[in-house]
Amino acid sequence: MIDAAAELFRARGYHGVGLAExxxxxxxxxxxxxxxxxxxxxELALAVIENGGRFVSKFINEVFESARNAEDAxxxxxxxxxxxxxxSGFSQGCPITSILLELTxxxxxxxxxxxxxxxxxxxxMVAHSLSLEQGKVSRQALDKAFRxxxxxxxxxxxxxxxxxxxxxxxxxxxxxxxxxxxxxxxR
Amino acid sequence: MIDAAAELFRARGYHGVGLAExxxxxxxxxxxxxxxxxxxxxELALAVIENGGRFVSKFINEVFESARNAEDAxxxxxxxxxxxxxxSGFSQGCPITSILLELTxxxxxxxxxxxxxxxxxxxxMVAHSLSLEQGKVSRQALDKAFRxxxxxxxxxxxxxxxxxxxxxxxxxxxxxxxxxxxxxxxR
DNA sequence: GAAATACTATACCAATCACCATAATATAGA
DNA sequence: TCTATATTATGGTGATTGGTATAGTATTTC
Numbered sequence: 001m002i003d004a005a006a007e008l009f010r011a012r013g014y015h016g017v018g019l020a021e022x023x024x025x026x027x028x029x030x031x032x033x034x035x036x037x038x039x040x041x042x043e044l045a046l047a048v049i050e051n052g053g054r055f056v057s058k059f060i061n062e063v064f065e066s067a068r069n070a071e072d073a074x075x076x077x078x079x080x081x082x083x084x085x086x087x088s089g090f091s092q093g094c095p096i097t098s099i100l101l102e103l104t105x106x107x108x109x110x111x112x113x114x115x116x117x118x119x120x121x122x123x124x125m126v127a128h129s130l131s132l133e134q135g136k137v138s139r140q141a142l143d144k145a146f147r148x149x150x151x152x153x154x155x156x157x158x159x160x161x162x163x164x165x166x167x168x169x170x171x172x173x174x175x176x177x178x179x180x181x182x183x184x185x186x187r
Numbered sequence: 188m189i190d191a192a193a194e195l196f197r198a199r200g201y202h203g204v205g206l207a208e209x210x211x212x213x214x215x216x217x218x219x220x221x222x223x224x225x226x227x228x229x230e231l232a233l234a235v236i237e238n239g240g241r242f243v244s245k246f247i248n249e250v251f252e253s254a255r256n257a258e259d260a261x262x263x264x265x266x267x268x269x270x271x272x273x274x275s276g277f278s279q280g281c282p283i284t285s286i287l288l289e290l291t292x293x294x295x296x297x298x299x300x301x302x303x304x305x306x307x308x309x310x311x312m313v314a315h316s317l318s319l320e321q322g323k324v325s326r327q328a329l330d331k332a333f334r335x336x337x338x339x340x341x342x343x344x345x346x347x348x349x350x351x352x353x354x355x356x357x358x359x360x361x362x363x364x365x366x367x368x369x370x371x372x373x374r
Numbered sequence: 375g376a377a378a379t380a381c382t383a384t385a386c387c388a389a390t391c392a393c394c395a396t397a398a399t400a401t402a403g404a
Numbered sequence: 405t406c407t408a409t410a411t412t413a414t415g416g417t418g419a420t421t422g423g424t425a426t427a428g429t430a431t432t433t434c
Contacts, residue, residue: 013289015202019392029413034393036411041392091292097345101285102200104348105278115349148339148362151355155342158284161291162302168338174369175335175362182365206422217423218382227423 001026001033006048010092014045014102045099046113052095053117057124064128070142071177073128074149078173081153082166090164094157122146141183148179188213188220193235197279201232201289232286233300239282240304244311251315257329258364260315261336265360268340269353277351281344309333328370335366 004026008017019041023030037043059080067073085092096114103110125146130139152172159168191213195204206228210217224230246267254260272279283301290297312333317326339359346355 012293013200013202015200016289018390020390029411030393031396031412031414089292093288096349098288100345100348101280101288102203105276105351106199111349111351118346118349147355148358151342151346151358152335152338152362153342154345155338155340158287158341158345159305159338161287162283162298162305164292164298168334171335171338175339175366178365178369179362182361182368205420207420216382216384218384221423222381 001028001036001044002047002051005044006052006095007092009045009048009098010095011088014099042103042107042110045103046109049096049099049110049113049117053113053120056117056121060121060124060128064125064132067128067132069132070129070137070180071173073125073132074176075173078153078170081157081172082160082169085157085160085169086166090160093161094154097154097157118150122150125149137180137184141180144183145176145180149176152176188215188223188231189234189238192231193239193282194279196232196235196285197282198275201286229290229294229297232290233296236283236286236297236300236304240300240307243304243308247308247311247315251312251319254315254319256319257316257324257367258360260312260319261363262360265340265357268344268359269347269356272344272347272356273353277347280348281341284341284344305337309337312336324367324371328367331370332363332367336363339363 001022005017005022008022008025019030019033022044023033033044034040037047060077063077063080064073067076096117099110100114104114105111122143126139126142129137129142129146133142149172152175153169156168156170156172160166188209192204192209195209195212206217206220209231210220220231221227224234247264250264250267251260254263283304286297287301291301292298309330313326313329316324316329316333320329336359339362340356343355343357343359347353
């Protein structure tokens with residue numbers, strides 16, 4: 001149910017998809033849904049966000065564990081997002097964004113879950129990079145660069161919806177590199 | 188009606204707001220709505236996007252016409268977006284994004300209108316900057332830097348919804364500066 | 375002033391929305 | 405095997421959705 005909902009939300013947004021479609025897509029009956037999610041659709045949205053957060057965290061681990069340096073990992077992460085977006089027919093955006101923009105700031109649970117996911121990604125990428133770069137780059141600089149990277153991925157993902165192209169997503173890599181370079185330049 | 192719809196869409200998304208609320212907010216009766224928008228809600232969405240595109244275009248003109256240089260203008264544009272976001276109680280996102288993510292790529296009219304607005308913004312900012320910088324910066328470099336800037340604004344706007352802070356939006360300025368610097372470095 | 379057009383108002387439509395009640399069926403623990 | 409719990413299945417709830425039909429009133433145009 002969570003996977004089916006995520007796929008639909010990512011393409012058409014939270015309110016753009018009805019419960020009936022999610023259930024028919026997942027094959028689960030209505031009764032089962034309200035058994036597992038007594039709070040209804042809102043609770044499902046939270047599960048989608050948390051699941052999406054975990055999924056990306058795993059992807060970060062994969063990409064960074066087999067990378068030579070931080071920029072290599074960033075390059076592969078960016079390509080991974082772009083590839084998935086292209087494979088979906090340029091239709092599937094970020095699972096967190098798709099819900100965040102329709103329920104924030106009213107729904108505090110959704111907001112903090114999304115914020116949590118974002119912060120976790122940044123922390124993970126910074127930590128991986130610190131060990132990859134072995135003290136050659138400061139934590140401060142990496143933190144700044146990865147915050148810029150997250151913003152660029154999210155922004156690129158949106159603009160890519162308009163262009164129906166992966167080019168805006170791919171710019172995230174360059175934005176990371178130039179931000180890091182500028183941060184290192186100021187000392 | 189367009190203004191009321193824009194304000195609501197920006198906070199809760201296209202499908203998150205019903206026609207009834209838009210009408211009661213704007214004070215217009217239902218009959219008037221379908222007189223002016225025979226195609227219904229979809230047509231209103233298109234009008235919101237086009238109106239939002241024009242509004243930002245005007246804002247770009249204002250900001251760039253009274254700027255000393257490109258970076259000065261970018262700084263003030265960024266602050267303007269951040270200020271408006273803060274004033275709205277950290278709730279109002281980009282009017283185009285709020286509709287784009289729920290109707291793309293299925294609705295081609297919406298997609299191309301959004302893409303059009305984005306491209307117009309970039310063209311305008313590049314043209315203004317070219318005349319401000321008087322040949323000191325290449326068109327290519329400016330084009331790249333402003334594409335990064337747009338992505339950063341859109342991405343920052345999203346992350347700001349999660350943090351309930353203007354900090355992510357403010358990063359767009361730095362992302363523009365570092366991207367332009369890197370572009371100028373490669374010659 | 376008559377005719378045509380622009381706009382408003384009201385009531386209504388079928389479809390869909392999220393949600394729930396309840397009965398039937400698995401599954402597990404003693 | 406009996407009992408308690410977990411899960412599934414079905415059929416429906418009222419409310420709201422976007423949209424329409426139609427009658428009416430301004431407003432303009434000739």
